Amino acid sequence: MKTMSWLGEGASKVAKAEWPTLLLWSFLLSPLMVRLLADCRCSKTDLLVFYTLAISLLWLVALRFVSANQFKVHVFLLPFYLAASIDLFLVLNFGSRLTAAYLFIGLTNYKEAGDFLVTYWHSIAIVLLVFALCYGLGLAGLYGRRLYKNKAVFCLAVAALFVGYGAYFYKTVKLNSFGKSAVLDLVAKDQSTPMGYLSQIGLTLSLYTESKIYIKQRLESEVKITAISKDAELETLVFVIGESSRPHNWSLFGYHNETTPNLDKASGVFKFNSMCTTAPYTSVAVPSLLSLEPIKNWDLIASTKSLVGIYRAAGYKTYWLSSQEVDSFGGIIPQMAAEAENRQYFERSYDGALISEYEKIIQQGGAQKQAIFIHIKGSHFEYARRYPSEFAKFKPATDSTKDRITADYDNSVLYTDWLLGVLIDQLKASQRKSLLVYASDHGENLLDDNRNLLGHGMGNEYDLSVAAFIWGSDNWSKPQWQKLQKLKGREGQRASISSLPHTLLNISGISMPGYDSTQDLLSNDFVSSRCPHQLASGYVPSFDFDVKRVAAD
Known part of the structure; x- marks a missing residue:
């Protein structure tokens, strides 16, 4: 005592x-x-x-x-x-x-x-x-x-x-x-x-x-829109930028595990089986994904307004939601985010943490057109940290490192599918003419072969191949919906993520310098990409590969 x-x-x-x-x-x-x-x-x-x-x-x-x-x-x-x-x-x-x-x-x-x-x-x-x-x-x-x-x-x-x-x-x-x-x-x-x-x-x-x-x-550059078509119907655009997500592990693209159950059964999904990135690392791929400039013109990508600024100039209320942290590896991505009128970061959280804010934005849409850019962690290493325990559906077949990594990666894809399903459901509920575009920044190596490569930055068929699709709501006018149907014909064609901005300008009816019809997936002038990309510090225009679909044994 x-x-x-x-x-x-x-x-x-x-x-x-x-x-x-x-x-x-x-x-x-x-x-x-x-x-x-x-x-x-x-x-x-x-x-x-x-x-x-x-x-x-x-x-x-x-x-x-x-x-x-x-x-x-x-x-x-x-x-x-x-x-x-x-x-x-x-x-x-x-x-x-x-x-x-x-x-x-x-x-x-x-x-x-x-x-x-x-x-x-x-x-x-x-x-x-x-x-x-x-x-x-x-x-x-x-x-x-x-x-x-x-x-x-x-x-x-x-x-x-x-x-x-x-x-x-x-x-x-x-x-x-x-x-x-x-x-x-x-x-x-x-x-x-x-x-x-x-x-x-x-x-x-x-x-x-x-x-x-x-x-x-970038601050001094101007977006020179020459015309906006009166026939354009797009009211809400949601552009989801994925992370380290390759199509090899999506059931939407033929993977044997049911990793994308929501997207598998969703109507209005136009998938791209052979889409590649412009670079096997985020700091280059994401700016390229949101720019009208080709990857070989990096100075122009870095110094001119991105797709975010273009939609803002076109009269859309623009948002940037991100579960990624901004660090030295972000490069000019923070500058692109700064082009949005509203920005919010959800550091060290699951991707689902941004859903409540997303719902508020959708519900507050009214008559204002919206362009919402969402940058998620997706399947970034360490894969086991990208999803809550209730999404740990897939278990490793053996105690091997490869099986454990594959199971964790598959669960991260399952969680991304759930997130995308929620985002799409909110768009459906809004009854606005909407598009959701998803494209990963790059793919990932998962100890796939005797090279035993893990991660990205190598520049091969695994980290240059990306999961990508476009979803459209079912309330478009018949002419506009028929126009979107052209995307089905691109399902098997090789395309680059750099084609998506040009395609979106077409859908949105925005005419401006920099638009290239040969990059537009909806144009009859579209030319299949040979997937040029940035590797290390050099531009490699001739790299080509066959997209492979692998299953974890």
């Missing part, structure tokens, strides 16, 4: 002495904790979350014991508290942390700040009030106090930070090799409090500096 009493008295004394610090800590940690508690649809136990929490606590301990004058320390930390306020606002309103994604958008779209403040001023005011109370009371409690300082604890905390960051960097180097990409990946994943804000700012500046010429050119 005496021991318990002594411990109680000790805890009481610590609380009495440290309450201002604990109050300030609670505010700094609030974005991380609110996100952790509120995100019920987050991925399976994410070690990165615990890593971030541990690093945050180590930073706070180090700052606590670096000086006895904590009042001065926290005055110096004012910019970090302001960053935490913005972070908390984003978590409460958008479910996302303050990452390079939002910093990049703010840096390149600062002119929209006025409209943003008008829309969210109530929420901003509440967060600022909470900040003022916590920060004001905390500083008042620290003023004039000399707290216990311990160099040993400070040194231990700093040493633990070196070990923590070092361990993650070692893991990154193993995956990406030693170099700039490994450093940027470490920085991108650092969302700790409070110093992680410096990491995100640094990453944003790195991305901005590397592409500032393109950014300037």
